[in-house]
Amino acid sequence: MNSFVYIEPSEKGIDSLTRQIVSGIRKIPSALRGSIKGISIGKHLEGKDSELRGVFDELIRAEIPSGEEYNIEVISKILEDILRENGPALLFLGFTHQGMELGPAVGWHLGIPVVTNCVELNWTEGKTITIKRPIQGGKLILSMGVHIEHGAVISIQKGGWKDETEGETTEAPIKTTCLPWREGWAPDKTEVLRIIEESMEGEEDITKAEILVSVGRGLREPENLPSMKELTEKLGGMLSCSRPVVDLGWLPGTRQVGISGKTVAPVIYLALGISGQANHLVGMDASRVIIAVNKDPLAPIFNVAHYGVIDDILEFVPELLDQIKQQQAS
Protein backbone atom coordinates (compact mmCIF):
# COMPACT_ATOMS: atom_id res chain seq x y z
CA MET A 1 0.00 0.00 0.00
CA ASN A 2 1.22 3.50 -0.83
CA SER A 3 0.02 6.67 0.88
CA PHE A 4 -0.20 9.75 -1.31
CA VAL A 5 -0.86 13.28 -0.09
CA TYR A 6 -2.03 15.94 -2.53
CA ILE A 7 -0.23 19.21 -1.73
CA GLU A 8 -2.48 22.15 -2.56
CA PRO A 9 -0.92 25.23 -4.12
CA SER A 10 -0.08 27.70 -1.35
CA GLU A 11 2.00 30.84 -1.13
CA LYS A 12 3.39 29.43 2.11
CA GLY A 13 4.95 26.38 0.42
CA ILE A 14 3.53 23.44 2.33
CA ASP A 15 0.47 24.67 4.19
CA SER A 16 -0.41 23.73 7.77
CA LEU A 17 -3.20 21.32 6.78
CA THR A 18 -0.85 19.29 4.57
CA ARG A 19 1.58 19.09 7.50
CA GLN A 20 -1.24 17.97 9.79
CA ILE A 21 -2.20 15.25 7.32
CA VAL A 22 1.37 13.94 7.08
CA SER A 23 1.67 13.94 10.89
CA GLY A 24 -1.50 11.85 11.14
CA ILE A 25 -0.34 9.35 8.51
CA ARG A 26 3.03 8.94 10.25
CA LYS A 27 1.22 7.59 13.31
CA ILE A 28 0.01 4.61 11.23
CA PRO A 29 2.56 1.75 11.33
CA SER A 30 4.78 2.13 8.23
CA ALA A 31 4.32 -1.56 7.38
CA LEU A 32 0.65 -0.77 6.75
CA ARG A 33 0.67 2.67 5.12
CA GLY A 34 3.93 2.34 3.12
CA SER A 35 5.99 5.37 2.27
CA ILE A 36 4.40 8.82 2.27
CA LYS A 37 4.54 10.41 -1.17
CA GLY A 38 3.62 14.02 -1.75
CA ILE A 39 1.98 15.00 -5.04
CA SER A 40 2.73 18.50 -6.25
CA ILE A 41 1.05 19.74 -9.41
CA GLY A 42 2.59 22.75 -11.14
CA LYS A 43 5.49 24.89 -10.03
CA HIS A 44 4.40 26.09 -6.60
CA LEU A 45 6.95 24.00 -4.71
CA GLU A 46 9.88 24.66 -7.03
CA GLY A 47 12.96 25.64 -5.04
CA LYS A 48 11.37 24.58 -1.75
CA ASP A 49 13.11 21.21 -1.38
CA SER A 50 14.37 22.10 2.09
CA GLU A 51 10.75 22.41 3.27
CA LEU A 52 9.85 19.05 1.80
CA ARG A 53 12.73 17.12 3.35
CA GLY A 54 11.66 15.26 6.46
CA VAL A 55 7.97 15.79 5.65
CA PHE A 56 7.56 13.43 2.70
CA ASP A 57 9.48 10.25 1.90
CA GLU A 58 9.16 10.95 -1.82
CA LEU A 59 7.72 13.61 -4.08
CA ILE A 60 5.88 13.28 -7.40
CA ARG A 61 5.93 16.52 -9.34
CA ALA A 62 3.51 16.72 -12.29
CA GLU A 63 4.13 19.34 -14.95
CA ILE A 64 1.15 21.31 -16.17
CA PRO A 65 0.77 24.35 -18.42
CA SER A 66 0.74 27.66 -16.57
CA GLY A 67 -2.77 28.72 -15.53
CA GLU A 68 -4.09 25.20 -14.95
CA GLU A 69 -3.17 25.06 -11.21
CA TYR A 70 -6.81 25.69 -10.33
CA ASN A 71 -8.34 23.55 -13.08
CA ILE A 72 -9.91 20.73 -11.10
CA GLU A 73 -10.62 18.73 -14.24
CA VAL A 74 -6.87 18.62 -14.99
CA ILE A 75 -5.76 17.92 -11.41
CA SER A 76 -8.36 15.19 -11.06
CA LYS A 77 -7.08 13.38 -14.17
CA ILE A 78 -3.49 13.58 -12.91
CA LEU A 79 -4.37 12.21 -9.47
CA GLU A 80 -6.37 9.39 -11.05
CA ASP A 81 -3.42 8.40 -13.25
CA ILE A 82 -0.97 8.45 -10.34
CA LEU A 83 -3.21 6.25 -8.20
CA ARG A 84 -4.04 3.91 -11.07
CA GLU A 85 -0.34 3.43 -11.88
CA ASN A 86 0.74 3.03 -8.23
CA GLY A 87 -2.27 1.33 -6.70
CA PRO A 88 -3.74 0.11 -4.59
CA ALA A 89 -3.11 3.32 -2.71
CA LEU A 90 -4.60 5.78 -0.27
CA LEU A 91 -4.99 9.37 -1.39
CA PHE A 92 -5.18 11.94 1.39
CA LEU A 93 -6.38 15.49 0.74
CA GLY A 94 -7.44 18.47 2.82
CA PHE A 95 -11.18 18.98 3.30
CA THR A 96 -10.91 22.30 1.49
CA HIS A 97 -12.67 23.70 -1.58
CA GLN A 98 -10.19 21.84 -3.81
CA GLY A 99 -10.32 18.69 -1.71
CA MET A 100 -14.14 18.64 -1.66
CA GLU A 101 -14.18 18.74 -5.46
CA LEU A 102 -11.21 16.48 -6.15
CA GLY A 103 -11.79 13.67 -3.64
CA PRO A 104 -15.19 12.43 -4.85
CA ALA A 105 -14.18 12.92 -8.52
CA VAL A 106 -11.05 10.77 -8.18
CA GLY A 107 -12.83 8.16 -6.03
CA TRP A 108 -15.72 7.86 -8.51
CA HIS A 109 -13.42 7.22 -11.48
CA LEU A 110 -11.29 4.69 -9.62
CA GLY A 111 -14.28 2.99 -8.00
CA ILE A 112 -12.84 3.19 -4.48
CA PRO A 113 -14.40 4.46 -1.23
CA VAL A 114 -14.38 8.19 -0.55
CA VAL A 115 -14.49 9.43 3.04
CA THR A 116 -14.79 13.19 3.45
CA ASN A 117 -14.36 15.49 6.43
CA CYS A 118 -12.36 12.94 8.47
CA VAL A 119 -11.32 14.00 11.99
CA GLU A 120 -9.92 10.73 13.32
CA LEU A 121 -8.37 7.65 11.72
CA ASN A 122 -7.39 4.40 13.36
CA TRP A 123 -5.51 1.69 11.45
CA THR A 124 -3.59 -0.86 13.43
CA GLU A 125 -3.94 -4.02 11.35
CA GLY A 126 -5.55 -5.62 8.31
CA LYS A 127 -7.25 -3.83 5.45
CA THR A 128 -9.99 -2.02 7.33
CA ILE A 129 -9.54 1.40 8.87
CA THR A 130 -11.87 3.09 11.30
CA ILE A 131 -12.65 6.70 10.49
CA LYS A 132 -14.61 9.26 12.44
CA ARG A 133 -16.30 12.25 10.80
CA PRO A 134 -18.84 14.83 12.01
CA ILE A 135 -22.48 14.82 10.95
CA GLN A 136 -25.45 17.03 11.88
CA GLY A 137 -23.48 20.27 11.99
CA GLY A 138 -20.81 18.67 14.19
CA LYS A 139 -23.25 17.77 16.95
CA LEU A 140 -22.79 14.06 16.29
CA ILE A 141 -19.84 11.89 15.26
CA LEU A 142 -20.10 9.01 12.80
CA SER A 143 -17.73 6.02 12.95
CA MET A 144 -17.16 4.12 9.71
CA GLY A 145 -15.19 0.99 8.88
CA VAL A 146 -13.57 1.50 5.47
CA HIS A 147 -12.26 -1.49 3.50
CA ILE A 148 -9.16 -0.41 1.63
CA GLU A 149 -8.04 -3.51 -0.30
CA HIS A 150 -8.36 -1.49 -3.50
CA GLY A 151 -7.43 1.88 -1.99
CA ALA A 152 -9.46 4.84 -0.76
CA VAL A 153 -9.69 8.62 -0.94
CA ILE A 154 -9.76 10.35 2.44
CA SER A 155 -10.16 14.08 3.02
CA ILE A 156 -9.06 15.47 6.37
CA GLN A 157 -10.64 18.37 8.24
CA LYS A 158 -8.19 21.08 9.30
CA GLY A 159 -7.44 20.73 12.98
CA GLY A 160 -8.47 17.07 12.95
CA TRP A 161 -4.82 16.10 13.40
CA LYS A 162 -1.97 18.06 14.98
CA ASP A 163 1.04 19.23 12.97
CA GLU A 164 4.05 17.43 14.40
CA THR A 165 6.35 17.87 11.40
CA GLU A 166 8.13 20.95 12.75
CA GLY A 167 11.81 20.31 13.27
CA GLU A 168 11.64 17.07 11.30
CA THR A 169 14.25 17.70 8.67
CA THR A 170 17.03 15.80 7.03
CA GLU A 171 19.97 16.74 4.85
CA ALA A 172 19.28 13.92 2.39
CA PRO A 173 17.69 15.16 -0.84
CA ILE A 174 14.10 14.08 -1.33
CA LYS A 175 13.61 11.50 -4.07
CA THR A 176 11.58 13.29 -6.73
CA THR A 177 9.81 11.79 -9.73
CA CYS A 178 8.82 14.23 -12.47
CA LEU A 179 5.77 13.48 -14.55
CA PRO A 180 5.84 15.31 -17.87
CA TRP A 181 2.59 16.78 -19.19
CA ARG A 182 0.33 14.26 -20.95
CA GLU A 183 -2.16 15.19 -23.63
CA GLY A 184 -4.74 13.03 -21.85
CA TRP A 185 -4.74 15.50 -18.95
CA ALA A 186 -5.91 18.41 -21.12
CA PRO A 187 -9.30 19.77 -20.06
CA ASP A 188 -12.22 19.38 -22.44
CA LYS A 189 -14.98 20.86 -20.27
CA THR A 190 -13.34 23.51 -18.07
CA GLU A 191 -11.48 26.71 -18.87
CA VAL A 192 -10.07 28.80 -16.01
CA LEU A 193 -10.39 32.41 -17.18
CA ARG A 194 -8.83 34.23 -14.21
CA ILE A 195 -8.16 34.17 -10.47
CA ILE A 196 -9.78 37.06 -8.61
CA GLU A 197 -7.99 38.38 -5.53
CA GLU A 198 -10.19 39.98 -2.89
CA SER A 199 -10.10 43.76 -2.85
CA MET A 200 -9.21 45.11 0.60
CA GLU A 201 -9.53 48.76 -0.42
CA GLY A 202 -10.88 50.80 2.49
CA GLU A 203 -11.30 47.67 4.61
CA GLU A 204 -9.66 46.66 7.89
CA ASP A 205 -7.45 43.59 7.63
CA ILE A 206 -8.93 41.23 10.22
CA THR A 207 -5.88 38.95 10.01
CA LYS A 208 -3.91 41.70 11.76
CA ALA A 209 -6.27 42.04 14.76
CA GLU A 210 -5.20 41.08 18.27
CA ILE A 211 -8.83 40.94 19.40
CA LEU A 212 -11.57 39.77 17.06
CA VAL A 213 -15.22 40.12 18.01
CA SER A 214 -16.91 37.74 15.60
CA VAL A 215 -20.66 37.58 15.06
CA GLY A 216 -22.79 34.83 13.58
CA ARG A 217 -26.38 33.90 12.93
CA GLY A 218 -27.21 34.63 16.59
CA LEU A 219 -27.22 38.30 15.58
CA ARG A 220 -30.70 37.60 14.16
CA GLU A 221 -31.06 40.98 12.36
CA PRO A 222 -28.78 43.77 11.16
CA GLU A 223 -30.34 46.21 13.63
CA ASN A 224 -28.35 44.39 16.33
CA LEU A 225 -24.98 45.16 14.73
CA PRO A 226 -24.38 48.56 16.45
CA SER A 227 -24.03 47.02 19.93
CA MET A 228 -21.56 44.44 18.54
CA LYS A 229 -19.59 47.29 16.94
CA GLU A 230 -19.67 49.23 20.21
CA LEU A 231 -18.30 46.21 22.10
CA THR A 232 -15.57 45.79 19.45
CA GLU A 233 -14.53 49.42 19.87
CA LYS A 234 -14.53 49.22 23.67
CA LEU A 235 -12.31 46.14 23.52
CA GLY A 236 -10.00 47.76 20.95
CA GLY A 237 -10.53 44.97 18.44
CA MET A 238 -11.92 44.43 14.97
CA LEU A 239 -15.29 43.03 13.92
CA SER A 240 -15.45 39.78 11.95
CA CYS A 241 -18.19 37.27 11.19
CA SER A 242 -19.23 33.83 10.00
CA ARG A 243 -20.64 33.10 6.56
CA PRO A 244 -24.40 33.65 7.09
CA VAL A 245 -23.78 37.28 8.10
CA VAL A 246 -22.06 37.89 4.73
CA ASP A 247 -24.69 35.94 2.78
CA LEU A 248 -27.38 38.15 4.30
CA GLY A 249 -25.43 41.26 3.29
CA TRP A 250 -24.98 42.53 6.87
CA LEU A 251 -21.16 42.66 6.67
CA PRO A 252 -18.77 42.52 3.68
CA GLY A 253 -16.93 39.36 2.65
CA THR A 254 -13.62 40.88 3.79
CA ARG A 255 -14.80 40.30 7.39
CA GLN A 256 -15.62 36.61 6.91
CA VAL A 257 -13.62 34.03 8.85
CA GLY A 258 -13.49 30.45 7.62
CA ILE A 259 -12.76 28.20 4.68
CA SER A 260 -14.21 30.71 2.19
CA GLY A 261 -12.91 33.76 4.02
CA LYS A 262 -9.88 34.62 6.10
CA THR A 263 -7.78 32.44 8.36
CA VAL A 264 -7.11 34.34 11.57
CA ALA A 265 -5.11 33.72 14.73
CA PRO A 266 -5.75 36.64 17.12
CA VAL A 267 -4.88 36.67 20.81
CA ILE A 268 -8.61 36.77 21.68
CA TYR A 269 -11.39 35.42 19.46
CA LEU A 270 -14.78 36.28 20.95
CA ALA A 271 -17.33 34.20 19.02
CA LEU A 272 -20.81 35.67 19.49
CA GLY A 273 -23.76 33.60 18.29
CA ILE A 274 -21.58 31.41 16.06
CA SER A 275 -22.56 27.73 16.13
CA GLY A 276 -19.14 26.54 14.97
CA GLN A 277 -19.58 24.73 11.67
CA ALA A 278 -16.34 23.07 10.52
CA ASN A 279 -16.08 25.54 7.64
CA HIS A 280 -15.84 28.37 10.18
CA LEU A 281 -13.64 26.60 12.72
CA VAL A 282 -10.84 25.95 10.20
CA GLY A 283 -10.41 29.72 9.91
CA MET A 284 -10.04 30.51 13.63
CA ASP A 285 -8.96 27.41 15.54
CA ALA A 286 -5.39 28.69 15.88
CA SER A 287 -6.55 31.69 17.97
CA ARG A 288 -4.75 31.88 21.32
CA VAL A 289 -7.85 32.20 23.50
CA ILE A 290 -11.31 31.47 22.13
CA ILE A 291 -14.34 32.62 24.13
CA ALA A 292 -17.70 31.50 22.76
CA VAL A 293 -21.14 32.80 23.67
CA ASN A 294 -24.06 30.79 22.33
CA LYS A 295 -27.50 29.95 23.66
CA ASP A 296 -27.26 26.37 22.35
CA PRO A 297 -25.29 24.27 24.88
CA LEU A 298 -24.63 21.68 22.14
CA ALA A 299 -23.14 24.21 19.69
CA PRO A 300 -19.91 22.69 18.25
CA ILE A 301 -18.07 25.99 18.89
CA PHE A 302 -17.80 24.88 22.55
CA ASN A 303 -15.65 21.92 21.43
CA VAL A 304 -12.88 24.25 20.22
CA ALA A 305 -13.39 27.22 22.55
CA HIS A 306 -11.30 27.60 25.70
CA TYR A 307 -14.13 29.32 27.57
CA GLY A 308 -17.86 29.14 26.97
CA VAL A 309 -20.94 31.07 28.05
CA ILE A 310 -24.43 29.71 27.39
CA ASP A 311 -26.51 32.79 26.71
CA ASP A 312 -28.31 34.82 24.07
CA ILE A 313 -25.80 37.33 22.68
CA LEU A 314 -28.52 39.96 22.42
CA GLU A 315 -28.79 39.88 26.21
CA PHE A 316 -25.17 39.08 27.08
CA VAL A 317 -23.48 41.77 24.97
CA PRO A 318 -25.44 44.65 26.63
CA GLU A 319 -24.34 43.21 29.99
CA LEU A 320 -20.71 43.17 28.80
CA LEU A 321 -21.10 46.82 27.74
CA ASP A 322 -22.60 47.73 31.14
CA GLN A 323 -19.72 46.06 32.95
CA ILE A 324 -17.15 47.88 30.80
CA LYS A 325 -18.86 51.21 31.59
CA GLN A 326 -18.86 50.41 35.30
CA GLN A 327 -15.16 49.46 35.22
CA GLN A 328 -14.31 52.67 33.36
CA ALA A 329 -16.34 54.75 35.83
CA SER A 330 -14.60 53.25 38.87
Add this chain to the structure above:
Amino acid sequence: MRVAVCCKGVPVDAMLESVQIVNGDIQYKNTDFYINEVDAYALEAAVALKAAYQAETIALTVGPLRTQEVLYIAIAKGIDRVIRIDGETSLPELIAGSLIPPLKELAPQLVLVGAQSEDWMGGEVGVYLAQALHMGMAFAVVEICELNETHVRIKKEIGGGRKAELRLTLPAVLCVQTGIAPLRYLSAMKRQKARNAPIKSAGQLDSEGITQMISGMMAYDIKEVSLPSKEGHAEMITGERMERAKKVLEIIGNVM
Protein backbone atom coordinates in the same frame (compact mmCIF):
# COMPACT_ATOMS: atom_id res chain seq x y z
CA MET B 1 -32.70 25.48 -21.87
CA ARG B 2 -33.53 23.05 -19.07
CA VAL B 3 -32.25 23.43 -15.51
CA ALA B 4 -32.54 20.67 -12.91
CA VAL B 5 -32.04 21.45 -9.24
CA CYS B 6 -31.45 18.79 -6.60
CA CYS B 7 -32.77 19.51 -3.10
CA LYS B 8 -32.47 17.57 0.10
CA GLY B 9 -34.70 17.36 3.14
CA VAL B 10 -32.55 17.38 6.26
CA PRO B 11 -33.67 16.54 9.79
CA VAL B 12 -34.50 19.40 12.11
CA ASP B 13 -31.94 19.54 14.91
CA ALA B 14 -31.48 15.75 15.07
CA MET B 15 -30.44 14.50 18.51
CA LEU B 16 -28.64 11.24 19.17
CA GLU B 17 -31.92 9.60 20.23
CA SER B 18 -33.45 10.21 16.81
CA VAL B 19 -30.63 8.50 14.88
CA GLN B 20 -30.90 4.86 13.93
CA ILE B 21 -28.65 2.67 11.82
CA VAL B 22 -30.80 0.62 9.45
CA ASN B 23 -29.21 -1.82 6.98
CA GLY B 24 -25.91 0.03 7.09
CA ASP B 25 -27.52 3.41 6.53
CA ILE B 26 -28.42 6.31 8.82
CA GLN B 27 -32.06 7.19 9.25
CA TYR B 28 -33.87 9.64 11.53
CA LYS B 29 -37.02 8.90 13.50
CA ASN B 30 -39.46 11.28 15.21
CA THR B 31 -38.06 14.35 13.54
CA ASP B 32 -39.30 16.80 10.94
CA PHE B 33 -37.38 17.61 7.79
CA TYR B 34 -36.71 21.00 6.24
CA ILE B 35 -34.90 22.07 3.10
CA ASN B 36 -31.11 21.96 3.31
CA GLU B 37 -30.17 25.64 3.49
CA VAL B 38 -27.75 25.75 0.57
CA ASP B 39 -30.26 23.83 -1.59
CA ALA B 40 -32.74 26.64 -0.93
CA TYR B 41 -30.16 28.96 -2.50
CA ALA B 42 -29.82 26.52 -5.45
CA LEU B 43 -33.60 26.80 -5.95
CA GLU B 44 -33.36 30.60 -6.00
CA ALA B 45 -30.54 30.41 -8.55
CA ALA B 46 -32.66 28.11 -10.75
CA VAL B 47 -35.63 30.49 -10.55
CA ALA B 48 -33.31 33.38 -11.48
CA LEU B 49 -32.20 31.41 -14.58
CA LYS B 50 -35.84 30.81 -15.44
CA ALA B 51 -36.45 34.56 -15.37
CA ALA B 52 -33.29 35.52 -17.24
CA TYR B 53 -33.12 32.76 -19.87
CA GLN B 54 -36.68 31.36 -19.96
CA ALA B 55 -35.25 28.09 -18.67
CA GLU B 56 -37.56 25.22 -17.82
CA THR B 57 -36.88 24.28 -14.19
CA ILE B 58 -37.29 20.89 -12.50
CA ALA B 59 -36.56 20.13 -8.83
CA LEU B 60 -35.69 16.61 -7.66
CA THR B 61 -35.35 15.10 -4.22
CA VAL B 62 -34.55 11.67 -2.78
CA GLY B 63 -36.46 11.09 0.42
CA PRO B 64 -39.50 9.62 2.16
CA LEU B 65 -42.94 11.18 1.97
CA ARG B 66 -42.19 13.47 4.94
CA THR B 67 -39.50 15.26 2.86
CA GLN B 68 -42.10 16.23 0.24
CA GLU B 69 -42.33 19.68 1.86
CA VAL B 70 -39.01 20.44 0.14
CA LEU B 71 -40.71 20.08 -3.24
CA TYR B 72 -43.68 22.22 -2.20
CA ILE B 73 -41.19 24.95 -1.31
CA ALA B 74 -39.64 24.52 -4.77
CA ILE B 75 -43.03 24.96 -6.44
CA ALA B 76 -43.91 27.95 -4.26
CA LYS B 77 -40.64 29.60 -5.24
CA GLY B 78 -41.47 29.19 -8.94
CA ILE B 79 -39.96 25.85 -10.05
CA ASP B 80 -42.00 24.39 -12.94
CA ARG B 81 -42.01 20.67 -12.13
CA VAL B 82 -40.95 18.46 -9.23
CA ILE B 83 -39.88 14.82 -8.94
CA ARG B 84 -39.41 12.65 -5.84
CA ILE B 85 -37.49 9.38 -5.59
CA ASP B 86 -39.00 7.55 -2.64
CA GLY B 87 -36.69 6.14 0.03
CA GLU B 88 -34.55 7.17 2.97
CA THR B 89 -30.77 7.29 2.88
CA SER B 90 -27.98 9.46 4.24
CA LEU B 91 -25.27 7.98 2.01
CA PRO B 92 -24.14 10.34 -0.77
CA GLU B 93 -23.39 7.48 -3.19
CA LEU B 94 -27.00 6.23 -2.93
CA ILE B 95 -28.45 9.74 -3.26
CA ALA B 96 -26.36 10.39 -6.39
CA GLY B 97 -27.11 6.90 -7.73
CA SER B 98 -30.86 7.55 -7.36
CA LEU B 99 -30.69 10.91 -9.12
CA ILE B 100 -28.72 9.66 -12.13
CA PRO B 101 -31.57 7.84 -14.01
CA PRO B 102 -34.11 10.72 -13.84
CA LEU B 103 -31.39 13.23 -14.72
CA LYS B 104 -30.36 11.13 -17.73
CA GLU B 105 -33.98 11.12 -18.83
CA LEU B 106 -34.40 14.87 -18.31
CA ALA B 107 -31.08 15.68 -20.06
CA PRO B 108 -30.78 19.18 -18.57
CA GLN B 109 -28.16 21.67 -19.73
CA LEU B 110 -27.48 22.65 -16.11
CA VAL B 111 -27.79 20.74 -12.85
CA LEU B 112 -27.70 22.86 -9.69
CA VAL B 113 -26.90 21.22 -6.35
CA GLY B 114 -26.18 22.78 -2.97
CA ALA B 115 -22.47 22.47 -2.25
CA GLN B 116 -22.89 20.66 1.06
CA SER B 117 -25.68 19.24 3.21
CA GLU B 118 -26.17 20.19 6.83
CA ASP B 119 -26.62 16.59 7.95
CA TRP B 120 -23.89 14.62 6.10
CA MET B 121 -21.48 17.59 5.74
CA GLY B 122 -19.53 16.10 2.85
CA GLY B 123 -20.29 17.80 -0.46
CA GLU B 124 -20.02 14.64 -2.60
CA VAL B 125 -23.38 14.39 -4.42
CA GLY B 126 -22.90 17.11 -7.04
CA VAL B 127 -19.39 15.88 -7.83
CA TYR B 128 -20.59 12.28 -8.25
CA LEU B 129 -23.39 13.43 -10.55
CA ALA B 130 -20.97 15.32 -12.77
CA GLN B 131 -18.67 12.29 -13.10
CA ALA B 132 -21.51 9.83 -13.72
CA LEU B 133 -23.22 12.07 -16.29
CA HIS B 134 -19.90 13.10 -17.93
CA MET B 135 -20.65 16.75 -17.31
CA GLY B 136 -18.42 19.70 -16.57
CA MET B 137 -18.42 20.80 -12.95
CA ALA B 138 -17.68 23.67 -10.63
CA PHE B 139 -17.82 23.60 -6.83
CA ALA B 140 -18.66 26.46 -4.45
CA VAL B 141 -20.23 28.57 -7.21
CA VAL B 142 -21.17 32.07 -6.02
CA GLU B 143 -22.21 33.68 -9.31
CA ILE B 144 -23.62 32.54 -12.64
CA CYS B 145 -22.35 35.31 -14.92
CA GLU B 146 -23.46 34.20 -18.36
CA LEU B 147 -25.31 31.30 -19.92
CA ASN B 148 -25.74 30.43 -23.59
CA GLU B 149 -26.55 27.34 -25.61
CA THR B 150 -23.05 25.87 -25.31
CA HIS B 151 -21.34 27.36 -22.25
CA VAL B 152 -21.83 28.77 -18.79
CA ARG B 153 -19.48 31.32 -17.23
CA ILE B 154 -19.34 31.28 -13.43
CA LYS B 155 -17.38 32.50 -10.43
CA LYS B 156 -16.48 30.07 -7.68
CA GLU B 157 -14.72 30.34 -4.35
CA ILE B 158 -11.28 28.79 -4.11
CA GLY B 159 -10.70 29.65 -0.43
CA GLY B 160 -8.98 32.43 1.47
CA GLY B 161 -11.34 35.05 0.05
CA ARG B 162 -10.19 34.35 -3.53
CA LYS B 163 -12.38 33.36 -6.46
CA ALA B 164 -11.84 31.77 -9.87
CA GLU B 165 -13.78 32.65 -13.00
CA LEU B 166 -14.47 29.60 -15.17
CA ARG B 167 -16.13 28.81 -18.48
CA LEU B 168 -17.70 25.35 -18.57
CA THR B 169 -18.97 23.46 -21.58
CA LEU B 170 -22.62 22.46 -21.22
CA PRO B 171 -24.08 20.30 -19.87
CA ALA B 172 -22.59 21.06 -16.47
CA VAL B 173 -23.17 20.57 -12.76
CA LEU B 174 -22.87 23.64 -10.53
CA CYS B 175 -22.48 22.99 -6.81
CA VAL B 176 -23.66 26.34 -5.49
CA GLN B 177 -22.82 28.17 -2.29
CA THR B 178 -25.10 30.03 0.07
CA GLY B 179 -25.54 33.65 -0.96
CA ILE B 180 -25.62 32.95 -4.74
CA ALA B 181 -29.06 34.62 -4.85
CA PRO B 182 -31.14 36.28 -2.15
CA LEU B 183 -33.53 33.97 -0.31
CA ARG B 184 -37.07 35.20 -0.81
CA TYR B 185 -39.74 35.00 1.88
CA LEU B 186 -42.56 32.58 1.11
CA SER B 187 -46.02 33.51 2.33
CA ALA B 188 -48.18 30.87 3.98
CA MET B 189 -50.70 31.32 1.16
CA LYS B 190 -48.08 30.56 -1.50
CA ARG B 191 -46.96 27.47 0.38
CA GLN B 192 -50.53 26.29 0.79
CA LYS B 193 -51.27 26.81 -2.89
CA ALA B 194 -48.16 24.80 -3.82
CA ARG B 195 -49.60 21.77 -2.04
CA ASN B 196 -52.09 21.33 -4.86
CA ALA B 197 -49.33 20.83 -7.43
CA PRO B 198 -48.67 17.30 -8.68
CA ILE B 199 -45.48 15.59 -7.56
CA LYS B 200 -44.11 13.08 -10.03
CA SER B 201 -42.69 9.88 -8.59
CA ALA B 202 -39.50 8.54 -10.11
CA GLY B 203 -39.79 5.22 -8.33
CA GLN B 204 -38.12 3.75 -5.29
CA LEU B 205 -34.58 4.15 -4.03
CA ASP B 206 -32.83 0.92 -5.13
CA SER B 207 -30.11 0.66 -2.48
CA GLU B 208 -29.12 -2.90 -3.40
CA GLY B 209 -28.94 -2.25 -7.13
CA ILE B 210 -26.86 0.92 -6.73
CA THR B 211 -24.57 -0.76 -4.19
CA GLN B 212 -23.93 -3.60 -6.64
CA MET B 213 -23.23 -1.16 -9.47
CA ILE B 214 -20.67 0.84 -7.48
CA SER B 215 -19.58 -1.86 -5.05
CA GLY B 216 -15.99 -0.60 -4.90
CA MET B 217 -17.13 2.80 -3.65
CA MET B 218 -19.53 1.28 -1.16
CA ALA B 219 -16.76 -0.68 0.59
CA TYR B 220 -17.51 0.82 3.97
CA ASP B 221 -19.73 0.10 6.96
CA ILE B 222 -21.58 2.58 9.13
CA LYS B 223 -20.59 1.46 12.63
CA GLU B 224 -21.82 3.94 15.20
CA VAL B 225 -23.15 7.44 15.78
CA SER B 226 -22.13 9.10 19.03
CA LEU B 227 -21.76 12.46 20.74
CA PRO B 228 -18.44 14.31 20.24
CA SER B 229 -15.78 13.55 22.81
CA LYS B 230 -15.82 15.85 25.87
CA GLU B 231 -12.06 16.18 25.48
CA GLY B 232 -11.27 19.72 24.39
CA HIS B 233 -14.64 21.08 25.50
CA ALA B 234 -14.66 24.67 26.73
CA GLU B 235 -14.48 25.57 30.40
CA MET B 236 -18.00 26.83 30.90
CA ILE B 237 -18.48 30.11 32.75
CA THR B 238 -21.52 29.87 34.98
CA GLY B 239 -23.36 32.08 37.48
CA GLU B 240 -25.57 35.13 37.09
CA ARG B 241 -25.29 37.02 33.81
CA MET B 242 -23.46 39.90 35.48
CA GLU B 243 -20.89 37.52 37.02
CA ARG B 244 -20.37 35.75 33.70
CA ALA B 245 -19.82 39.08 31.92
CA LYS B 246 -17.29 40.15 34.59
CA LYS B 247 -15.46 36.84 34.23
CA VAL B 248 -15.25 37.19 30.42
CA LEU B 249 -13.79 40.70 30.77
CA GLU B 250 -11.36 39.44 33.40
CA ILE B 251 -10.12 36.68 31.04
CA ILE B 252 -9.67 39.21 28.23
CA GLY B 253 -7.87 41.60 30.60
CA ASN B 254 -5.52 38.88 31.85
CA VAL B 255 -4.57 37.71 28.36
CA MET B 256 -4.04 41.12 26.75
